[in-house]
Amino acid sequence: MTPDIRLLADAPEFAADTARLLAQTWPQHYGAGGRGDAHGDLARRIRQTGLPIAVVAVQDGRAIGTAALSENSFGKADESPWLIGLCVTPDMRGRAVASALVAAIEGIARQQGYGAIHTTTQSAFGLLLRRKWLHVRDASDEAGAQWAVMQKQLP
Secondary structure, three states: OOOEEEEHHHOHHHHHHHHHHHHHHOHHHHOOOOOOOHHHHHHHHOOOOOOOEEEEEEEOOEEEEEEEEEOOOOOOOOOOOEEEEEEEOHHHOOOOHHHHHHHHHHHHHHHOOOOEEEEEEOOOHHHHHHOOOEEEEEEEOOOOOEEEEEEEEOO
């Protein structure tokens, strides 16, 4: 079954569940003691157009995944926009939810007139390659973790 992918702005009732998903996925950032604010980040992403903008995957009345399009990440100044915050609930992984979320973000970027989109990943490398993204370089975050920087040209 294909999940229902919606703008978070069209499904704000899923914002709290989505914030919990972000905290579960990245506890070091959004969890207790982390510097992130999942609720604040999502509040800024609840919009119909512009950046940042979030989508949510919904199935059986619950949020099962999310992703966002943002102006920046930890890339170069001339690289924008960025696919960020891609995550799926553990019980729904391996069911093409992440691919559907990425496709939705690609579509939003295309609709907003962008010619390319970027992301960083440690775990979705294969998924992005299957969706025709290119590995352009590696980068390190402030903690020294290594990330693949990927890019997709949008037709």
